Amino acid sequence: MRKYFILLGLVILLCYLSNFIHAQEEKIILENKFGNVTFSHKLHTESISCQICHHKGLDSPKCSDCHTKDTEVNYMSAFHRKCIDCHKEKAKGPVSCNDCHKK
Ligand code: HEC
Ligand code: HEC
Ligand code: HEC
Ligand code: HEC
Numbered sequence: 001m002r003k004y005f006i007l008l009g010l011v012i013l014l015c016y017l018s019n020f021i022h023a024q025e026e027k028i029i030l031e032n033k034f035g036n037v038t039f040s041h042k043l044h045t046e047s048i049s050c051q052i053c054h055h056k057g058l059d060s061p062k063c064s065d066c067h068t069k070d071t072e073v074n075y076m077s078a079f080h081r082k083c084i085d086c087h088k089e090k091a092k093g094p095v096s097c098n099d100c101h102k103k
Contacts, residue, residue: 030079
């Protein structure tokens with residue numbers, strides 16, 4: 001019985017890990033009322049290090065774990081500042097509302 005549980009644990013761990021790797025390949029879709037934002041995690045990770053975006057480390061990869069509508073840097077400006085500032089700086093990637101937010 002105990003062996004069975006260890007095995008089960010390993011399977012769950014593997015699923016979790018493959019999810020983690022998968023996450024870096026897939027398009028990330030951030031849903032909101034204003035229009036969903038889709039961006040390629042893979043394309044971005046080719047030339048940008050994880051820490052630039054996940055600036056507090058990867059223990060909590062979701063920005064919403066820390067940035068809510070009540071924090072100093074709120075949920076929306078966390079994304080807008082991070083994403084748009086870099087696109088402007090590099091003169092690459094979308095900067096206007098509808099190029100990111102698709103209805
Ligand atoms: C250009 C910015 C950017 C870079 C670079 C980046 N990420 Fe992300 N990552 C994001 C955003 C945005 C999300 C979605 C966060 C959310 O849902 O709040 C995310 C989500 C994730 C998630 C969670 C996936 C999920 O489906 O919940 C993991 C894991 C992750 N990133 C790992 C990494 C790793 C590892 C690297 C470096 C190889 C990396 N990220 C580089 C922006 C980035
Ligand atoms: C573990 C907590 C945590 C996570 C997760 C996190 N942040 Fe932050 N972030 C902070 C804190 C703390 C500050 C400082 C300002 C404040 O207190 O609101 C900050 C500041 C910022 C700032 C303004 C300063 C700067 O560096 O330009 C931006 C932009 C930002 N975060 C974007 C993001 C994005 C995008 C994500 C997700 C990819 C993210 N953050 C995930 C905690 C976090
Ligand atoms: C540190 C710089 C940097 C950051 C941070 C960054 N981007 Fe980008 N982004 C780029 C560059 C450079 C390109 C152009 C890539 C190319 O065409 O080779 C790009 C392209 C894009 C594109 C068009 C290609 C695609 O992925 O479909 C979208 C959409 C995009 N970014 C969304 C975002 C979002 C949303 C965020 C914030 C979560 C973000 N970016 C953060 C640099 C950045
Ligand atoms: C580089 C891509 C990008 C551009 C350009 C951009 N946004 Fe966003 N915006 C995002 C991301 C990413 C989020 C946060 C993730 C989410 O909830 O979809 C967000 C969040 C928002 C939210 C908050 C949604 C919520 O649920 O709290 C609003 C409103 C918004 N944006 C409006 C705008 C407007 C207006 C413009 C043009 C002035 C604009 N955005 C330009 C990427 C972008």
